[in-house]
Amino acid sequence: MAPTIFIIGVTGYIGGEVAVVFAEKHPEYNLVFLVRNSEQAKIVKARFPSSETVIGDLDSHDVLFEQGKRADVVLQTASADHIAVGESIIAGMAQGKKGHYIHVSGSGILHDVTNGFGNPSSKIYHDTSDLAAITSFDSSHVHADTDASVTAAGLKHGIPTAIVSPVTIYGVGRGPIKTRSLQIPFLTEAIIKRGKAFTVLEGNNIWDNVHITDLAEAYNVLTEEALKLNGGKSSWGKEGYYFVESAEHRWKDIVTELAKIAHQKGAIKSVEVEKLSVEDASAAHPWAPLLWGGNCRSRGDRIRALGWKPSARKIEEYLPEMVDFEIKSLGTQSSATTF
Known part of the structure; x- marks a missing residue:
C-alpha cells in the first residue's frame, strides 16, 4: 500500500518545494496537503x-488529529x-x-x-x-521552546520525531503559491526601499546557506528513511536533530553583491554599502539584528550520513x-530616478 504523507505548508516556500520533489521522485506517495481554503x-x-x-x-485540532491518524509520515x-x-x-x-x-525549525536558534x-x-x-548544547538552549533562543515541545510530545506518545x-x-522556489524565501528577499527589499545597501555594523558575521531544492532533497532523504523498518539509519527523538547546510557566507559579501546587482538593474543609485548601527538597521527592517547581525554556523553531519549531498551552485x-x-x-x- 502506498504510504500517506501529510504535508503542512504546501502553500509556503519550503513545503511547496518539498511537494515538487516528492511528486517528481515518488509518484507512488499518497500526498495529503493542508490548505486554508477552497481557493x-x-x-x-x-x-x-x-x-x-x-x-x-x-489551530484546527480536529483536522490535524484525524490526519495524524492516517499518516505514515507528517512534514510540518x-x-x-x-x-x-x-x-x-x-x-x-x-x-x-x-x-x-x-518538524521545521531554523538555525536562528544558534544566533x-x-x-x-x-x-x-x-x-x-x-x-x-x-x-546536547543545541537541545538544551533556553527560551532566549528562537525556536528552542517549540523544538523542545515537539520532542517531548513524541516521547510522551511514542511517536518518532525529527527536527x-x-x-x-x-x-x-517551484511551489504552487509562495516561492520566496525570507532573509535575502527581506534584505533586498529593504535595500531597494531605502535606496542604498547596508550592513549591520561591519557585516563580517557569518551564516550558513542552502538552496531550496537541496533542502527539499534533505526532506526527501529523511522521509525515505522514515518509511524503512524502524526508521532506517536515521535518528529520531532526542537525537533526531538535523541541520541542513551546504556552504557559508559573510553578510557583507552578500550585501556587496546585492548592491552591484540592484544598481545594474537600476533599482538603486549606487553600489555603496553603508555600515549602520543596530538601531539604524532596525529602522530599515525591524528584524535586521536577528536576520543579518549575528552568526549562525552549523554543520549537518546527520543528514550527510544518510547520503544527502547538496548539488546547487553557490x-x-x-x-x-x-x-x-x-x-x-x-x-x-528599472530606473534609479525612482529613488
Missing part, C-alpha cells in the same frame, strides 16, 4: 492532480514557532499508524553575538557532537534571479 485547494490540486487536500489551519513545514500544531498531530498519530513526525553585532564568531555547532533546521535558504550565482523577483514584486521600475 488554495484548487491551486494545489491543479499542480498536484493526484493529491488530496484538507482545509484547516495550524509551515511554522517553526507554533507549538499546538505539533501537539495535535502527534496525539492523532498515536491513535493511528504511529508514523514519523518531521551568536558574543563578539558583538556584525563581528564573526568561530563557534560552529555540529548536530552530532553539539547536540529539520535549515539555514539561510536561497533560490526561487549562493552568489542565484542572487540575480532573486533580485529580479524582488524588483518585480515591488513593482520597481
Whole structure:
C-alpha cells in the first residue's frame, strides 16, 4: 500500500518545494496537503492532480488529529514557532499508524553575538557532537521552546520525531503559491526601499546557506528513511536533530553583491554599502539584528550520513534571479530616478 504523507505548508516556500520533489521522485506517495481554503485547494490540486487536500489551519485540532491518524509520515513545514500544531498531530498519530513526525525549525536558534553585532564568531555547532548544547538552549533562543515541545510530545506518545533546521535558504522556489524565501528577499527589499545597501555594523558575521531544492532533497532523504523498518539509519527523538547546510557566507559579501546587482538593474543609485548601527538597521527592517547581525554556523553531519549531498551552485550565482523577483514584486521600475 502506498504510504500517506501529510504535508503542512504546501502553500509556503519550503513545503511547496518539498511537494515538487516528492511528486517528481515518488509518484507512488499518497500526498495529503493542508490548505486554508477552497481557493488554495484548487491551486494545489491543479499542480498536484493526484493529491488530496484538507482545509484547516495550524489551530484546527480536529483536522490535524484525524490526519495524524492516517499518516505514515507528517512534514510540518509551515511554522517553526507554533507549538499546538505539533501537539495535535502527534496525539492523532498515536491513535493511528504511529508514523514519523518531521518538524521545521531554523538555525536562528544558534544566533551568536558574543563578539558583538556584525563581528564573526568561530563557534560552529555540529548536530552530532553539539547536540546536547543545541537541545538544551533556553527560551532566549528562537525556536528552542517549540523544538523542545515537539520532542517531548513524541516521547510522551511514542511517536518518532525529527527536527529539520535549515539555514539561510536561497533560490526561487517551484511551489504552487509562495516561492520566496525570507532573509535575502527581506534584505533586498529593504535595500531597494531605502535606496542604498547596508550592513549591520561591519557585516563580517557569518551564516550558513542552502538552496531550496537541496533542502527539499534533505526532506526527501529523511522521509525515505522514515518509511524503512524502524526508521532506517536515521535518528529520531532526542537525537533526531538535523541541520541542513551546504556552504557559508559573510553578510557583507552578500550585501556587496546585492548592491552591484540592484544598481545594474537600476533599482538603486549606487553600489555603496553603508555600515549602520543596530538601531539604524532596525529602522530599515525591524528584524535586521536577528536576520543579518549575528552568526549562525552549523554543520549537518546527520543528514550527510544518510547520503544527502547538496548539488546547487553557490549562493552568489542565484542572487540575480532573486533580485529580479524582488524588483518585480515591488513593482520597481528599472530606473534609479525612482529613488
